[in-house]
Amino acid sequence: MDFMTEHRPHLLKNRHDYLPAAGHDAFLPGYDLLTRVLGMNPAYRELVTQAGLTAGQRVVEIGCGTGNLTVRVKKACPAADIVATDPDPRALQRAQRKTKGMTGVRFERAYAQELPFDDGGFDRALSSMMLHHLDEATKAAAAAEVFRVLRPGGVLHVVDVRGDDVPQLLEKAGFDCAVVGYGRIRLAGKLTYLRATRQA
Numbered sequence: 001m002d003f004m005t006e007h008r009p010h011l012l013k014n015r016h017d018y019l020p021a022a023g024h025d026a027f028l029p030g031y032d033l034l035t036r037v038l039g040m041n042p043a044y045r046e047l048v049t050q051a052g053l054t055a056g057q058r059v060v061e062i063g064c065g066t067g068n069l070t071v072r073v074k075k076a077c078p079a080a081d082i083v084a085t086d087p088d089p090r091a092l093q094r095a096q097r098k099t100k101g102m103t104g105v106r107f108e109r110a111y112a113q114e115l116p117f118d119d120g121g122f123d124r125a126l127s128s129m130m131l132h133h134l135d136e137a138t139k140a141a142a143a144a145e146v147f148r149v150l151r152p153g154g155v156l157h158v159v160d161v162r163g164d165d166v167p168q169l170l171e172k173a174g175f176d177c178a179v180v181g182y183g184r185i186r187l188a189g190k191l192t193y194l195r196a197t198r199q200a
């Protein structure tokens with residue numbers, strides 16, 4: 001996670017054009033354990049609750065990583081139809097294994113700033129601990145892409161660390177954005193929950 005980036009930069013020699021979930025491919029097998037230790041499970045549950053998913057809704061997740069949130073979405077609302085995206089094929093493989101046997105879930109390799117979907121095709125978008133992996137320009141491009149793929153009236157739900165700049169960025173992309181809660185996890189500190197609506 002981003003803790004690695006800050007505290008162990010000497011270990012991070014990424015040959016990717018994205019920052020992987022645990023900061024480096026070699027640490028990916030430990031990512032799920034790390035999220036448990038940091039206390040992310042209640043945050044995933046909270047985000048799913050805030051999204052208020054109902055049967056038949058089309059959901060897109062950006063930066064799904066190893067599918068921690070994806071799995072919870074399907075458990076909370078088995079009849080939701082979710083496409084979970086991430087640029088990291090290794091993370092997607094892990095996510096796929098976790099959701100084996102579940103229906104209405106598929107994974108697609110994609111960058112949040114370049115979503116391979118038609119305009120207005122989704123009712124909900126979800127993002128957990130992903131936006132802080134992006135630089136400012138990429139974050140703005142990702143916000144514009146999520147706005148594009150949501151239908152009018154569709155809603156983006158975000159949980160992240162260091163989210164102070166995000167509401168403004170989402171407003172700039174066209175969303176009505178509200179901070180809907182705060183939380184804490186070990187080491188990384190404050191979490192912010194955001195709801196961003198593409199007005200009908």
Ligand SMILES: C[S@@+](CC[C@H](N)C(=O)[O-])C[C@H]1O[C@@H](n2cnc3c(N)ncnc32)[C@H](O)[C@@H]1O
Binds near residue numbers: 129
């Ligand atoms: C800290 S992980 C979060 C994973 C998952 N959402 C969770 O909460 O466990 C951040 C994820 O963002 C992904 N990521 C990095 N750059 C991205 C981009 N430009 N677009 C979409 N996802 C990206 C990484 O590959 C990684 O899987």
